[in-house]
Amino acid sequence: MKNTRRQIPLSVEWIPDEAGSAVPGRVRILDQTLLPLETRYIETTDTDVMWEAIRSLRVRGAPAIGIAAAMGVAAAAQAAAHEGVASVLAAAERAADRLSTSRPTAVNLFWAIERMRMSARAACDGGCDGKTLAGLLVAEACAMRDKDAAMCRAIGRHGVALLKDGDCVLTHCNAGGLATSEFGTALAPVYEAAALGMRISVFADETRPLLQGARLTAWELRQAGIDVTLICDNTAAQVMKEGRINAVMVGADRIAANGDAANKVGTYGVAVLAKHHKIPFYVLAPSSTFDAKCATGADIPIEERAAEEVTEGFGRRTAPPGVKVYSPAFDVTPAELIAGIICEKGVLRVPYRLAGNVTSD
Amino acid sequence: MKNTRRQIPLSVEWIPDEAGSAVPGRVRILDQTLLPLETRYIETTDTDVMWEAIRSLRVRGAPAIGIAAAMGVAAAAQAAAHEGVASVLAAAERAADRLSTSRPTAVNLFWAIERMRMSARAACDGGCDGKTLAGLLVAEACAMRDKDAAMCRAIGRHGVALLKDGDCVLTHCNAGGLATSEFGTALAPVYEAAALGMRISVFADETRPLLQGARLTAWELRQAGIDVTLICDNTAAQVMKEGRINAVMVGADRIAANGDAANKVGTYGVAVLAKHHKIPFYVLAPSSTFDAKCATGADIPIEERAAEEVTEGFGRRTAPPGVKVYSPAFDVTPAELIAGIICEKGVLRVPYRLAGNVTSD
Numbered sequence: 001m002k003n004t005r006r007q008i009p010l011s012v013e014w015i016p017d018e019a020g021s022a023v024p025g026r027v028r029i030l031d032q033t034l035l036p037l038e039t040r041y042i043e044t045t046d047t048d049v050m051w052e053a054i055r056s057l058r059v060r061g062a063p064a065i066g067i068a069a070a071m072g073v074a075a076a077a078q079a080a081a082h083e084g085v086a087s088v089l090a091a092a093e094r095a096a097d098r099l100s101t102s103r104p105t106a107v108n109l110f111w112a113i114e115r116m117r118m119s120a121r122a123a124c125d126g127g128c129d130g131k132t133l134a135g136l137l138v139a140e141a142c143a144m145r146d147k148d149a150a151m152c153r154a155i156g157r158h159g160v161a162l163l164k165d166g167d168c169v170l171t172h173c174n175a176g177g178l179a180t181s182e183f184g185t186a187l188a189p190v191y192e193a194a195a196l197g198m199r200i201s202v203f204a205d206e207t208r209p210l211l212q213g214a215r216l217t218a219w220e221l222r223q224a225g226i227d228v229t230l231i232c233d234n235t236a237a238q239v240m241k242e243g244r245i246n247a248v249m250v251g252a253d254r255i256a257a258n259g260d261a262a263n264k265v266g267t268y269g270v271a272v273l274a275k276h277h278k279i280p281f282y283v284l285a286p287s288s289t290f291d292a293k294c295a296t297g298a299d300i301p302i303e304e305r306a307a308e309e310v311t312e313g314f315g316r317r318t319a320p321p322g323v324k325v326y327s328p329a330f331d332v333t334p335a336e337l338i339a340g341i342i343c344e345k346g347v348l349r350v351p352y353r354l355a356g357n358v359t360s361d
Numbered sequence: 362m363k364n365t366r367r368q369i370p371l372s373v374e375w376i377p378d379e380a381g382s383a384v385p386g387r388v389r390i391l392d393q394t395l396l397p398l399e400t401r402y403i404e405t406t407d408t409d410v411m412w413e414a415i416r417s418l419r420v421r422g423a424p425a426i427g428i429a430a431a432m433g434v435a436a437a438a439q440a441a442a443h444e445g446v447a448s449v450l451a452a453a454e455r456a457a458d459r460l461s462t463s464r465p466t467a468v469n470l471f472w473a474i475e476r477m478r479m480s481a482r483a484a485c486d487g488g489c490d491g492k493t494l495a496g497l498l499v500a501e502a503c504a505m506r507d508k509d510a511a512m513c514r515a516i517g518r519h520g521v522a523l524l525k526d527g528d529c530v531l532t533h534c535n536a537g538g539l540a541t542s543e544f545g546t547a548l549a550p551v552y553e554a555a556a557l558g559m560r561i562s563v564f565a566d567e568t569r570p571l572l573q574g575a576r577l578t579a580w581e582l583r584q585a586g587i588d589v590t591l592i593c594d595n596t597a598a599q600v601m602k603e604g605r606i607n608a609v610m611v612g613a614d615r616i617a618a619n620g621d622a623a624n625k626v627g628t629y630g631v632a633v634l635a636k637h638h639k640i641p642f643y644v645l646a647p648s649s650t651f652d653a654k655c656a657t658g659a660d661i662p663i664e665e666r667a668a669e670e671v672t673e674g675f676g677r678r679t680a681p682p683g684v685k686v687y688s689p690a691f692d693v694t695p696a697e698l699i700a701g702i703i704c705e706k707g708v709l710r711v712p713y714r715l716a717g718n719v720t721s722d
Binding site for chain 2: 203207208214218219229234235236237239241272275311313314315317318320324328331
């Protein structure tokens, strides 16, 4: 068994303090805004640096943002660990308050910060010293990260069973390790396959307008030693027609109770093309992505993005001034085009159960 | 009837010499490399300037290139018109030789230049003076342009019958007036509809990697006063799903005898999406686009483009150095996905006749 795991770039890590070292434990994040041309890490215990990193999308992807914020709270607590427990709690609460304002609509961010806050208060209520509280918060943040990594691994294990040696997967946008911990979601079966010694290759849609496929997916797969080929979004149909794709694997931002899945714009088109070419189309996401409040995809609101992302997306204007642009951030793939939804619990197929009630088949 | 014709930008024009003016007749071409930000015309009688303009894609699109070259030969002849007939013929032949080397694979270019050469020799054989020969070559080049414009108008007349007031057309790449004379092919029904006072709107795929849709189609439609909305290629499926598209209209680079049509990469995917959404998909092209040497689309060779067009298409690199790229210039849409091929002779439907033998239905 080849170990390719260590080659997958880590978006967020906790760097523990070394015994006898003056350097405290700290968060390390990969600055994704510099990819794919520069690989630069930011190591910090400073809440303001973390706030800016989350705000400016240096760390992105819902799970990675939540973990980064939790580690930011832990780092602030640890920096105060030599003081009394009240100071440590106050430092953690200050960091939590501040980081909550970094991305106003990131649900994972609030959830992770609240969990850190609850843990800190519970430990204080139970009675402990400052150093113990700080250590506990570090452990809590690392557990969050480990749980996310384990969930991605589980998605990978379920997903790899749908692939055979030599297969080629087409993916859209980036639902890889950069958005999560280690394996990602859509790319988890590919990484799991590589770890098992299988030869799996990938075609990555560049994913206009923001080019997450070109900038992030192609980069992380290359870092991990996976054979990846970049294509323009409009070339996916031709690649399928040439018989080069065995499966499509994409992530999801939200899944309705009936299995309709919202993901980066272009995903729905890929699903239609996959159906035409009789290629199975899989959605890979944690079971928490199911939203019981949405009965069908029609209940999922679609955000519209700024025209400039399309007309000036590359540092210079490439469309006539004033031209009308339609740029939805997401689209919804109806459940009937989805061969299976792969979550940490297994492979779900139609009819899907309600969120919180999913079971593997 | 609203006259919107004059608003359609002209890619190539002949500017006649004015009576008594020292300025000779000359070619005027719209420099398409500066679009959509700058509208600059080049007026010249100089063969080297024309050569560079064709070479550097300042004028592009097979019909427009042919006409530009023919007018380049005429301009060279006219510049020598005050000399003897032998000098005029020599000037025309020199220009023809030179312009033939500007784009090595452009069939229309060679055809147009050869036609000019044959006309010049025939006129000389018939006996004429230098001024008459020069005038004859100008008339020949202008006739070529007028014939192309008339053909585009005919395509527009046949195509507009497939649209109704208020319809919305989706197009891919640029097969508009910028590539031809006036009406273009894919956009001809839209311009004809506007001339008839119909309200037709257009969604234009931006068309990666070279963004002909964003740079050229969106620009020329806006110039002509047509309601156009720019989308990323991967958004076409969503726009169709929203019920906003009544017909897809695209051009073609080559059409096999069975009706399989090669066009800019991404066209095939749009055809599949149109079928899924039960939207008619039309190919609009002169009947000369049929290539009897190709029995089916499998016989049409597909050129691969340089990786840099995808990875560095906007003046800066947006993909990891060394990443594998697959960038076919064209794809082939099978005849069964095409609701009709609209040429100057009418609307052709399956089964298509052989090239040179097409008839309207």
